[in-house]
Amino acid sequence: ETLDKGLEKSKTxxxxxxxxxxxxxxxxxxxxxxxxxxxxxxxxxxxxxxxKIIDRIEGRVSxxxxxxxxxxxxxxxxxxxxxLSETHTGEDTDFVIPTDKKPYVIMVVGVNGVGxxxxxxxxxxxxxxxxxxVVLGAADTFRxxxxxxxxxxxxxxxxxxxxxxxxxxxxxxxFDTLNSAVADNAxxxxxxxxxxxxxxxxxxxxxxxxxxxxxxxxxxxxxxVLLVLDGSTGQNAFEQAKxxxxxxxxxxxxxxxxxGTAKGGVVIGISDQFQIPVKYIGVGEGIEDLQVFNKYEFxxxxxx
Ligand code: GDP
Numbered sequence: 093e094t095l096d097k098g099l100e101k102s103k104t105x106x107x108x109x110x111x112x113x114x115x116x117x118x119x120x121x122x123x124x125x126x127x128x129x130x131x132x133x134x135x136x137x138x139x140x141x142x143x144k145i146i147d148r149i150e151g152r153v154s155x156x157x158x159x160x161x162x163x164x165x166x167x168x169x170x171x172x173x174x175x176l177s178e179t180h181t182g183e184d185t186d187f188v189i190p191t192d193k194k195p196y197v198i199m200v201v202g203v204n205g206v207g208x209x210x211x212x213x214x215x216x217x218x219x220x221x222x223x224x225x226v227v228l229g230a231a232d233t234f235r236x237x238x239x240x241x242x243x244x245x246x247x248x249x250x251x252x253x254x255x256x257x258x259x260x261x262x263x264x265x266x267f268d269t270l271n272s273a274v275a276d277n278a279x280x281x282x283x284x285x286x287x288x289x290x291x292x293x294x295x296x297x298x299x300x301x302x303x304x305x306x307x308x309x310x311x312x313x314x315x316x317v318l319l320v321l322d323g324s325t326g327q328n329a330f331e332q333a334k335x336x337x338x339x340x341x342x343x344x345x346x347x348x349x350x351x352g353t354a355k356g357g358v359v360i361g362i363s364d365q366f367q368i369p370v371k372y373i374g375v376g377e378g379i380e381d382l383q384v385f386n387k388y389e390f391x392x393x394x395x396x
Pocket of ligand 1: 202203204205206207208209210211241348349350351373374375376377381
């Protein structure tokens with residue numbers, strides 16, 4: 093696609109905004125770089141990552157002062173793919189989990205409303221489809237609705253759920269869940285946890301305790317701490333990533349609600365700033381609307 097064509101959709105997509113930013117310009121000059129900076133920031137790439145990208149492009153301009161805007165598209169793609177490659181070293185295209193850890197324990201964290209329950213349900217569905225034995229743990233005991241919603245997904249996917257009543261100790265639910273998984277010879281466990289950010293110390297204590305108690309059953313659990321972020325919330329997602337990475341060791345990310353939004357830039361900024369790979373992306377409310385993040389497909393879609 094040429095940058096000219098992008099002008100039609102300049103309001104909505106990154107590519108469109110980029111086209112508008114270079115319209116009528118043949119050389120990458122300071123004005124183009126300023127415009128590009130604005131495009132990246134308004135696409136939720138985040139200020140720090142934007143400056144990093146601009147800096148790299150400036151470096152290329154200084155080595156080639158005749159650099160044309162025609163080449164900008166390709167150069168940006170390269171730079172963005174390069175940034176993503178720092179954290180996305182593998183090229184997973186399927187919902188694979190290591191087979192040498194059984195049960196493989198995924199602790200899922202994130203604030204309410206970001207799509208945590210939905211993501212757990214979608215993942216359970218994918219794993220079950222591969223013939224894996226899945227167990228869910230309802231350790232978000234702070235809200236009754238959280239337990240109920242997880243149960244709806246457990247029924248829908250037809251996997252067992254371990255729960256207690258609202259207000260019970262999350263660590264105790266996690267303990268029961270892992271015991272049950274071990275007893276049933278399950279392959280993968282998804283443990284939902286509460287994400288109340290208003291009290292950082294509580295959050296940290298709770299997550300630490302859940303982990304510690306899990307380790308009484310499965311010594312190297314959790315194998316993955318998956319933070320779910322709402323990709324349509326831009327700076328909020330950054331802020332949540334900051335809080336959760338302070339509270340616990342987050343090992344991977346799921347970015348939801350990337351359908352119907354041109355805000356995919358958040359994926360670039362967050363994986364760069366926190367050096368944590370985005371493993372999954374949510375692209376709708378349906379059970380199949382979860383994808384394994386693929387950096388090449390992502391960069392392609394960003395430029396459409
Ligand atoms: P939780 O409170 O974090 O557990 O959030 P839920 O899983 O209950 O999701 C909150 C809302 O976001 C629900 O209406 C979901 O259907 C919706 N949702 C979750 N993931 C996605 C997604 O990838 N795309 C869209 N469009 N909606 C989503």
